[in-house]
Amino acid sequence: MPMKKLSLIDPPGAEGVHHKLPPEAQSDLSVDFICAEVSDKPAERALIKSLLTGNLTPDPRAVEYRCAIFEDVYRFPGLCERVQELLDKIDFLRSYGSFLKENEEASSLWELIHRLNEIGDYIVCIEELYDCLCGEELRSEGLCLLRDYVREIYEDSGFAHLKKDIAALKQDTERIRSVTLGVNLNERYEPNGVGIISVNSRSFQKTGIISNFCDFLGREDDIQDSLEVKPGAAIRAVKDENKLNRKKVLKPLIPTLPEDPESGDLMNVLDRVVSHMLAGTTKKLKRMLSEHVEISSYVITSLIPQFMFYVRFAAYIRKCRSQGFAFCRPQVSGEGARDMQAEGLYNLKLIKGASEGEGPASIVPNDLDFCAQHRLYILTGANRGGKTTLTQAVGIAFLLAQNGIFVPAQSFRFSPADNIFTHFPADENKTMDLGRLGEEAKRFRELYTQAGAHSLILLNESFSSTSFEEGFYIAYDVVKSLKLLGARTIYNTHMHKLAQQVDELNGTVESDSQAASLMMGDQSGSRSYKVHVAPPEGRSYAQDIARKYGVTFEQLTGRA
Incomplete structure (x- = not known):
């Protein structure tokens, strides 16, 4: 039978070029x-x-x-x-x-x-x-x-x-219970050859190889001229083997074998004896x-x-669906489309908290569309309004869909990405040498050089570790570069001014991909966690924090 290459990851004839998630x-x-x-x-x-x-x-x-x-x-x-x-x-x-x-x-x-x-x-x-x-x-x-x-x-x-x-x-082989050995002797009764006389389906009832041999020596009529085994031959146990010792015996008649049938020594001796006989069988x-x-x-x-990978994910999703959480099979667009249309998308991580609390009703799903007019989103909204959760939800959905796994959404159609790149705030221990802003800039340059038009890029509050003016200056150039690259991108930021200048950004750089402002909803001061394509409301991150903790002029003076 010819060797075949079977895979549950790549179809036959596929190049099998894989990228590893950073x-x-x-x-x-x-x-x-x-x-x-x-x-x-x-x-x-x-x-x-x-x-x-x-x-x-x-x-x-x-x-x-x-x-x-x-x-x-x-x-x-x-x-x-x-x-x-x-x-x-x-x-x-x-x-x-x-x-x-x-x-x-x-x-x-x-x-x-x-x-x-x-x-x-x-x-x-x-x-x-x-x-x-x-x-x-x-x-x-x-x-x-x-x-x-x-x-x-x-x-x-x-x-x-x-x-x-x-x-x-x-x-x-299941019938084998004993092996009868034949031992050839020289004139000094020393063994010079061992062979198998028979392989038997019955076990010998008594043991004592030396005793049996010596008993035969003492009876002349039992020494045979042929190798035929006489009917009724018995194995006689030796009660006191010391009586068999003679002063002039120079060597034991045969190797001394322990009487324990499970002994390694006995097994080794028998192995050597039967090896030659079984050579043809084992070769076959x-x-x-x-x-x-x-x-x-x-x-x-x-x-x-x-x-196992598929089986475990299937069991997990089956359990989640039984609790009312929505999952769907991803639909795959043609190569090069660089699109995604999601309805009822939510973050997989929310399931654990929701299942322990109010259930699926506590999760707010969202619709999102990547296309030529909306290939780069600048996502703004209230602090703790769900921007990071949505950004992460998109990345998880792509990761699952790329592996064929059902996606947490009502429907999900996409063209696969060659890789997923993220730019989230780094651990402070990693920023000590370059400073937070320097570390962010260095990391983004490395990301940009690795990404391509078919990548998915997710930025979360990037370049927010410096003053607004400095951060905005860097972010503006970063968005222009991402627009030119043409990758599907979500830039989650508190810099509302960046989203307000989307039209200017689109006019500055010639590209087949357009940027759009995506707003995380805030209805009557409460978080709706719903997104829609719209200009930002204009409030800054600081203003939102001030409102949340009641330190605006109106709230402090009672003139609200």
């Missing part, structure tokens, strides 16, 4: 939090995080391929849990079993029996995997390819022969393994982390 974005989008919600097992979390952040691609076909697989996994929870268990079992056999281990010497009887049992387990796994995948109406290309590959193994004539041969060998077995088991088990078990 560490800053992983932190700003709370990837660790998401992975902890999806799995409570540290090892699984690490695998989920690796796959979630390491396979970003702008290829619409690859993203659609993943979406279809995830939908199949979501549709058949029982099937997927069962398949996961079978894949884990095959992986265990491949990683820790002996039947694929290379051994230049002929295998022993005991190793052969272990291998037969392991291969028998492998055959059962393939048969059950075949039944699982063929028993459902799968729609996704990825799972159909896996099903067809397992069917090819199952229906291959070599697999049928392997199954038949293993069954026959197991039937024979190895040949069958190399043709069937090694290739197929490697291909199938390489899919285990990918399959």
Whole structure:
């Protein structure tokens, strides 16, 4: 059977060019939090995080391929849990079993029996995997390819022969209860050759090899001219082996063997005895393994982390949906569109707090549209009005959708990004050398040089660590550069003046992408957490803080 490349991440023929989510974005989008919600097992979390952040691609076909697989996994929870268990079992056999281990010497009887049992387990796994995948109406290309590959193994004539041969060998080996050895002696009664007389289906009832041999020496009529085993031959136990010692015996008649059948010494001696006899059998077995088991088990078990990734996310979303939270399958636009249309979008992180409190009703969803006229949003609004939450929600939605996972929204259509870049406030410990503003400027330049027109860029209160005049000067040039780049961007800022000058910015730089002002609603002094495309209300960040804490002139003097 030829080696095949199967993947639940990339479709056949895809280039498989992946980008890794930058560490800053992983932190700003709370990837660790998401992975902890999806799995409570540290090892699984690490695998989920690796796959979630390491396979970003702008290829619409690859993203659609993943979406279809995830939908199949979501549709058949029982099937997927069962398949996961079978894949884990095959992986265990491949990683820790002996039947694929290379051994230049002929295998022993005991190793052969272990291998037969392991291969028998492998055959059962393939048969059950075949039944699982063929028993459902799968729609996704990825799972159909896996099903067809397992069917090819199952229906291959070599697999049928392997199954038949293993069954026959197991039937024979399971009957083995004892081995009769023949020992050739020289004139001094020293062993100079050992061979197998018979392999028996019954156990000897007594032990004591030396005693048995000496009893035979004492009876002339029991010394045979042939190797035929006489009916009724018995093994006589020795009560006092010291009586067998003679002054002139220079060497023991045969190697002294412990009477414990599980002793390592006894096993080693028997191993050496039977190795030559079993050489042909084990060579045949190895040949069958190399043709069937090694290739197929490697291909199938390489899919285990990918399959587990989908299964765990499906279980998490199934639980959230049962509590009333909305999720949808992302729809993929054509390559190069650089768009996104979201309805009822919300931040995945809100689910935990909402489920412990008022439930889905406490979450305010939003509609958002990236297109040529609204490709760069300058988001303003009241302090603590939900700007950062919405900015992060967009990044999380893209990250999930890029991996084929259902998105927290009523509907979500997008063209995949080549990567997601974030520029959120840094930890103060990281700004000591350059100062906060210097660190922000350096980090943004690095981000800009890595990003492209197909990237998603999220900025949160960037360049707000200095005076308004200095911050505005830097932010104005940054927005012009982002508009020229053409990447989908949200710039969340308290600098309302920046949003007020959107028309001027659009006229300054020639580009196929336009900037727009996005306002986070504030109705009658209360937070609505709803966004709409509109000019800012004109109040500054300081004015908003003053109103919140009651220190405006009107509030302090009672003239409000």
